[in-house]
Structure formats: structure tokens, C-alpha cells
Amino acid sequence: MGSMIRQLKNQIKRVTGTNRHGRSEMTHQWVDLAGAWELREVTDKNGNSPPSERSGPAEPVGPVPVAVPGDTHSALLAAEVIPDPYWGGNEIAVQWVGERDWSFTRTFALDADDLSGDAHCYFRAESLDTVAAVTVNGHVVAETDNMFVPVDVDITDAVRAGENEIAVLFRSADREAARRAESLPYPVPHQVYDVQSMHRNLVRKVQCHSGWDWGPALMVAGIYGEVGVLVAEGPVITAAYGYPRRDADTGDRDRWILPVTVEYRAAAPFEVTLEVSLFDGDRSVAVTRQPVAGGSNGGSRHVEAKHHVELTVESPSLWWPNGYGEQPLYRVNVRLGEYKTTFSVGFRTIQLINEDDDTGRSMYFRVNGRDLWAKGMNWIPSDSLPLRQRDERYAELLSASREANMNMVRVWGGGQYERQSFYDLCDQLGLLVWQDFMFSCSLYPSTEWFLDSVALEAEAQTKRLLSHPSIAIWCGNNENLGALGWFDVSIANPGRYLIDFDRLYNGVVGKAVRRLDPGRPFWPSSPAAGEGDFSDNWHDDSSGDMHYWSVWHEGKSFDGYYEVTPRFCSEFGFQSFPSLHSIRTYAPESHFNPTAPLQEHHQRSPRGNTVVAETMARYFRFPFDFADFVYISQVQQAMAIQTAVDYWRSRRPHSMGALYWQLNDVWPVVSWSSLEYDGRWKLLHFAARRFFEPVRVVAYVKDEHFVCVAINDTDAAISGDVTIRFLDWAGGEVGSTRANITVAPDSAEAVSAMALGDLPADPTGAFAVVEWSDVARTWTFLTEPKRCELIQPRLIVTAAAGSDGDHARVTISAEDAPAFWTTVESTKAEHRFSENGFLLLPGERRDIDVSLGGVSLDTADLTVRHLRSTY
Ligand code: BMA
Numbered sequence: 001m002g003s004m005i006r007q008l009k010n011q012i013k014r015v016t017g018t019n020r021h022g023r024s025e026m027t028h029q030w031v032d033l034a035g036a037w038e039l040r041e042v043t044d045k046n047g048n049s050p051p052s053e054r055s056g057p058a059e060p061v062g063p064v065p066v067a068v069p070g071d072t073h074s075a076l077l078a079a080e081v082i083p084d085p086y087w088g089g090n091e092i093a094v095q096w097v098g099e100r101d102w103s104f105t106r107t108f109a110l111d112a113d114d115l116s117g118d119a120h121c122y123f124r125a126e127s128l129d130t131v132a133a134v135t136v137n138g139h140v141v142a143e144t145d146n147m148f149v150p151v152d153v154d155i156t157d158a159v160r161a162g163e164n165e166i167a168v169l170f171r172s173a174d175r176e177a178a179r180r181a182e183s184l185p186y187p188v189p190h191q192v193y194d195v196q197s198m199h200r201n202l203v204r205k206v207q208c209h210s211g212w213d214w215g216p217a218l219m220v221a222g223i224y225g226e227v228g229v230l231v232a233e234g235p236v237i238t239a240a241y242g243y244p245r246r247d248a249d250t251g252d253r254d255r256w257i258l259p260v261t262v263e264y265r266a267a268a269p270f271e272v273t274l275e276v277s278l279f280d281g282d283r284s285v286a287v288t289r290q291p292v293a294g295g296s297n298g299g300s301r302h303v304e305a306k307h308h309v310e311l312t313v314e315s316p317s318l319w320w321p322n323g324y325g326e327q328p329l330y331r332v333n334v335r336l337g338e339y340k341t342t343f344s345v346g347f348r349t350i351q352l353i354n355e356d357d358d359t360g361r362s363m364y365f366r367v368n369g370r371d372l373w374a375k376g377m378n379w380i381p382s383d384s385l386p387l388r389q390r391d392e393r394y395a396e397l398l399s400a401s402r403e404a405n406m407n408m409v410r411v412w413g414g415g416q417y418e419r420q421s422f423y424d425l426c427d428q429l430g431l432l433v434w435q436d437f438m439f440s441c442s443l444y445p446s447t448e449w450f451l452d453s454v455a456l457e458a459e460a461q462t463k464r465l466l467s468h469p470s471i472a473i474w475c476g477n478n479e480n481l482g483a484l485g486w487f488d489v490s491i492a493n494p495g496r497y498l499i500d501f502d503r504l505y506n507g508v509v510g511k512a513v514r515r516l517d518p519g520r521p522f523w524p525s526s527p528a529a530g531e532g533d534f535s536d537n538w539h540d541d542s543s544g545d546m547h548y549w550s551v552w553h554e555g556k557s558f559d560g561y562y563e564v565t566p567r568f569c570s571e572f573g574f575q576s577f578p579s580l581h582s583i584r585t586y587a588p589e590s591h592f593n594p595t596a597p598l599q600e601h602h603q604r605s606p607r608g609n610t611v612v613a614e615t616m617a618r619y620f621r622f623p624f625d626f627a628d629f630v631y632i633s634q635v636q637q638a639m640a641i642q643t644a645v646d647y648w649r650s651r652r653p654h655s656m657g658a659l660y661w662q663l664n665d666v667w668p669v670v671s672w673s674s675l676e677y678d679g680r681w682k683l684l685h686f687a688a689r690r691f692f693e694p695v696r697v698v699a700y701v702k703d704e705h706f707v708c709v710a711i712n713d714t715d716a717a718i719s720g721d722v723t724i725r726f727l728d729w730a731g732g733e734v735g736s737t738r739a740n741i742t743v744a745p746d747s748a749e750a751v752s753a754m755a756l757g758d759l760p761a762d763p764t765g766a767f768a769v770v771e772w773s774d775v776a777r778t779w780t781f782l783t784e785p786k787r788c789e790l791i792q793p794r795l796i797v798t799a800a801a802g803s804d805g806d807h808a809r810v811t812i813s814a815e816d817a818p819a820f821w822t823t824v825e826s827t828k829a830e831h832r833f834s835e836n837g838f839l840l841l842p843g844e845r846r847d848i849d850v851s852l853g854g855v856s857l858d859t860a861d862l863t864v865r866h867l868r869s870t871y
Helices: 002-010 072-078 095-099 173-183 391-403 420-429 448-465 488-492 494-516 558-563 597-601 608-619 626-650 683-691
Strands: 012-018 024-032 035-042 064-068 101-110 120-129 131-136 139-144 151-154 162-171 210-212 215-217 222-232 236-242 255-265 270-280 283-294 305-314 330-336 339-345 350-353 364-367 370-372 374-379 408-411 432-436 471-475 569-571 657-660 695-702 705-712 718-727 733-743 747-755 767-772 776-781 794-801 807-815 819-826 838-840 845-851 862-865
Touching: 024 101, 035 072, 064 072, 064 101, 064 222, 072 095, 095 173, 101 222, 120 131, 120 139, 120 162, 139 151, 162 173, 236 330, 236 339, 236 448, 255 270, 255 283, 255 330, 270 305, 283 305, 350 471, 374 391, 391 420, 408 657, 420 432, 448 494, 488 494, 558 626, 558 695, 608 626, 626 657, 626 683, 626 695, 626 705, 626 747, 626 819, 626 862, 683 695, 695 718, 695 767, 695 776, 705 718, 705 733, 705 767, 718 747, 733 747, 794 862, 807 819, 807 838, 807 862, 819 845
Parallel strands: 374 408, 374 657, 408 432, 432 471, 569 657
Antiparallel strands: 012 024, 024 222, 035 064, 035 101, 101 162, 120 151, 120 222, 131 139, 131 162, 210 215, 236 255, 255 305, 270 283, 270 330, 330 339, 350 364, 364 370, 695 705, 705 747, 718 733, 718 767, 767 776, 794 807, 807 845, 819 838, 819 862
């Protein structure tokens, strides 16, 4: 035990200062409780667990080691108590874990010296998931049932010098939800998926833990984020936040006000200096110092006192979204006595422009005075197993988003308020955040206990996030306004459920946002027509945001995207299979078939694989090899989303944003994602990098016309020739046209619209390649590719290892015929390819850089595919 205490002491960070008598002494220390804990199943005599009909092991499980931050399932997997829930159908076999109660325990050491005098101890945990009781040396110090409310409690009376025992007992959220369902005055239903933990809407837990149409049901329990014991004398900061605004009264001068709120707690009277300073790198830009005095607050768990200061800043460098400028960040250092904290800010204005116009009511963001075309995607949690949600993964996924020319990410309401590093990365990468509150695809209760809990959550999360310049908008929930029309009970009694909706989102959540962050818009739901508007905006493209799912869920062809011109499309998506490499991580080769049971298990959208196959039959000559099927599934996904984005971008300024569903995956699965579970780029992601380019030319066939539009999302006009060439299947030119155009900043300009009958070739006999000087290029088929007699091109492919041995260069050129959607893949090498899914015209040559990730070029198993190679 002695060695363990020594080990624990290494985790203690001490800060010294000067006490009231001018003597130097410890003022606070952080005892970090991250690391190894013990996990064991808990059973009690009240019959809580095990249930009589229990599945899984008959005897109580544990103890086994559990890493904190971390979760039950990850620990049981590491201890080989459960099999890999991502492999095959194992998810079903591990359902028992979420039905049981678990305790996390460990010890920590405190010095007698540190506990003397006025010292107080606080247990702090960012997130306990979910129905949890914390005991210290046998005393219950905290109880919580909302993983989105951080725990911060005074445990002074429970601790002692020397070794202390801490235990966090998690009762099954699955069983707690079922119990709550029985106590509700009337039913509150939610959307139900194939594998589902029921009544998930009654516990404040990540909603997709209970199963979703792209994710497994893994009802994890765990401790996430920072956790530890703070020992402090004098006041401690409990929150510090601020968000600069441009000073309205300065005329031409660029003066900004940075209001900073510092919340603190102290157990004894104090008198200290509060210092708030702003830094640009190492340079101090502004500072204020004020005396602050306070009294005893008794250590209750909420805000005890707050202090508000304002800094004035002249001409700061402005923060811009990706593609619009740089992302300079300034650091705010806050010191209250000896207690310090810090956060970053960026200087920019943002407005949501909802104004009546000729076609309805606008919906777009204006940043630093420029009207932004929002390009991006929806984000779901980075992994179903919280232990695996690592910072490196966040960096990889978000950097790939920036690389694909995106400027906005929607943090979807069925997931989680993300960790600090997510928002830091968004600040640094210029990704604006559409932040949902965590409610999704469901009705929710408005009982007092529920509203009280959500009030704490909304306050805590708004304060935690509002300083980030990336946050663009707060949104009440995902699809819950629409959900009022999904269930028999709410259809029969709309008034009751609408009142519940209003109380929860406008009353509790919206009120917290408006009080704490009045400068930012609060949107009632996604989709919605606007503030205070309860109409069903599902398919209304005249105002508000839209979720457009007729292509996919209703099985419409890609032309369905031409039927709507959303003001702002915050969701639309099309599925594809992940690469064979990913498929191998969940299924044996005997299941390499779209209708094999394990492919259907790793597909959660009803009729999902059927829609993929149906679409293939609609557009392509059917590929009979599974690897080709996987490849074509990715081609058609890229085509679908490109169709929508190209068209809506061409409808600027009526349409002003497209966030596709979805960026990432929580496990290896067939889904709408553009990045696979391991970060590998699907063809959609390569296509997104092209179709989100700030300067873009688009070409498409709509209403029997070939349409070409040039788009300029920069702040300078662009002039030049647009050349449209029609080429036959051997790549020979059958006709061309040219136009000289000038496109004003931040606008789209029609180049041409030709009736199909006036084209130099039948749509089955040619495709179009469009070049706008040397600034943009695109190409398109004029009809379904299956109707065209493509010629098998002869490809010359060479591969050479780079000098570092870790990279290779693949060079491809085509002879005699074009190669469409040309793609290099590997089942062995790392997943980074510099380009993929491109058109290669005869005589053209392309170099693709491949990162080998430790695999030699000989064994990398590189394959080149293109449309004509699949049949
Ligand atoms: C949306 C989302 C998710 C869902 C997706 C695909 O509407 O909000 O709930 O996963 O559709 O069906």
C-alpha cells in the first residue's frame, strides 16, 4: 500500500502562495484521480441486481482494473470478461453489462499538513455516466443522474489525512429508465431502433448509447473527463467565461469589449486580488485588477458568488471561419488570489440573418460583415466506447474536415456536448459550431425533476462553451419539433406535448442561453422555421433550416435534391459501405455479401442495404464482386451528396448552407459517414474537398437542361473563360462552348443552360468537362452511367517507394479512354491517399501519394478501380 500512496502523491500538483499573515504556504492542490481504478459488479439485497432472468455471467463480475477516464465495457473487454462488441454480432451478447450495477473504486492520499487550517476539499468530476452516487470513506458526498452536469462538491467532512477510499456506484441507467417510465403521468415515447435500450429519453445520458440507426446499443457507465480532489485554502474559481463584442459606440474605431465573468467559491472569509489579463501570444494586450472580498459559502455545489469585469481592446486581429481568413486566438488569464485558470477567445461578430424576403425568410450567418455559405457536416460521438474517444482522433477527424474546405460542424443532439479539445480544435481550425442541446428524435418529459436537472445542464454547458469563437448558434434539440408528429399519443393530444416542448426548450434551455449568452442566436429545434415558430418545417424550403431525407429514407432518385432549395440544409445524407479494410474488422469473409447476416447487423437503417443496392441498379451496371459493390456504394454516395451541394450552392443567395449527414462513425458500420470508423476517407470525403472549394464551377442536368453555374465564395470578383467540352467515351471532343464571365464576390453566376436536345451529342453518347480558366474544373455524366457504353481504358500504373520507406507514389495515366471515379485502394497500407475518385482523361497523368504506415510497398496490396473496371 505504501508504494501506491507514493504513486498517488506523484499525481498531486501543489500551488503555493502567501497566506493572510504574509507567510508562504500551500493554497491549493489538485489530486488527480485519473488512472487505475477497480471495477466490480454491485448487487444489493433490495433486488436491484441481478435481475432474476439475468443473461451473462451468473456470478457477480469483478474486481477488474478500469482506466479512468473510461467506461465499464472497455474495462470488461480489456479483462476479457466480454468479447469485442464491434465484432460480428457480439453487441447482442454484451447487453447484460448495461443492465447491471457497477462500482468504480480506488484510494487516494492526503497530507495532514494540507488539511490543516482553512483548507477545504472538493471532489470534481466532469462527467459521471449516469445514475451515480459518490462515497468517500463510506460517506455519500454526491448523487447525480445527469452526465452533462459536472460534479463539484465539498467533501471536507468526509476526508482524512492519509489514505482515503472513494467509490462511485453506477446504477443501471437502462433499469432506471424503465422504472421512470412507470412513474410518468402519461407516456413520453421516443424513436425505437432495431437494437435499443428503451426509455432512453428519461435519463440524461448520451442518447445514442441506447442504439441508433448507425450505432450499437452499448449502455456504458463510466467516469469521463477530468476527475480529482481539489484541496484549497481561500477562494477557488468554479467557472470563468467571456465572449468579446464589438463596441457599438466607437464610430470608425475598432474597439471591442471583452466581458469576463468569474464564479468562485470560498469556505472562509477572504480578501484577494482578481486579475484578468488578455494575451496575444506573449504580449499582454489588456489587464484589469480588482480587490474581491467574500464570506463563507458553506460549500454547496452551485454558484456561490460571481464577479464581472470588462476589458477594452483596440483593433484586435479578427477571427474568421475556414476559407474566409485566419483564426487568431487570444488567451485570457484569470487569477483570483493564487487560484488561476485560463481560456481562449477570438474576436469576430456573428449574426444569424432571418429576414423576410421575396422567397420567404432568409437563414444564413454573417461573420464580420460577410455573408457565409456554410459548408460542413454533422458530428456524432467519435466512438461508442468512451475510453477510445481520444484527442488524437478528434484532431484527425476535424483536420480532415478543414482539409475538405468545410467551415461548420453541427454537434448533433443525440450525442454529447463534446470535450474541451473538440472546441479548441474548432477554434483553431476555423470550424464554426452549430451546437445542439442533447435531445434527439423523441418527446421528453416536462416533470419537475426532469426540468430541474436540465436547467443545471443548460447552465453548466452554456457557461462551459460560450467563450469559444467557434460556437455560432445554440439549438434546442434534434428533430423534436418534428417528432411531435411521429407518435400516436402526440398526434392525439398535440397541445399537451407542444406545451411540454415549449417548457423544456424555450422555457428552460432557451432561458439559460438568453441569460448567459445573449449575443448568440438560440434556435428552437433543427429543423425549425424560426424562433417562436412551432410549425412543422420538415419540408419547407422557404424559411429556416431543413432536414432533407426524401433521397434515402423515401427512396427518391438523386433528382429529388432538385425538388427543394433549402434556405439552409442542416441534414441530408446517403449511405455507403466502409472499405473492405473496415469490413474485415467486423465480419469474416464468409459474410462479404450485402445481405449476409453480419452485414445486415452492421447496418441499422431500415432497408439500408436494399436502398444501397436499389440505387446501384438505378444508376450503374450491377457489380457482382463484393469489393466492386463496396466501391460503387462509395461512388454513388459521393454522387448523391455532390448533386445536392452543387445544386444548392448554385442557388445562392436563396440557399446558404449544406451540412451533410454525417462526418464520422462510432464503430465500423455501413452508414452515411464520409470518414470511416478508423478515419479512412471514403470517396465522399475526397468529393467534399472538391465540391466545397470556395471557387467552384458546377454542372448538372435538371428539367431536361444542362446547367452550368460558377460560384465564388471569396471576397474578390473573379473573371475568366468557362469552357464546356462534350467528350465521347473514347475521350474525343464532340462539341464545346465557351463563355467569358465575371462572378462578383460571395455570389453565384449562371454560365449556361442548354436544352438536352441542343447538345452536340445524345446524353448516352457523351459526358461534360467544364473548366473555369485555371481556377475550377468539374465533370458530369448527362444521364445514368449504366446507359452509357463506356470503353475499358488501358491504365498505366506505376508505384515507387519514397526515400523514407513510409510513403509511396502511385502514378496513373489512361490511354485510349477516360477512367471515371479512378480510385487507388489498399487493404493493408495506412488510409491516407492524397487524392481519389477522380476523372482521368486519355493522356492525363495523376500522382497519388500513399502513406504506407509501416507496410512495405510490395505487400501494400494496392488496387486501382474505376467505373468500367467493375463490370
Ligand atoms: C437524422 C438524424 C439522425 C439519424 C439520421 C439518419 O434525422 O438526426 O437521427 O441518424 O437522420 O436517419
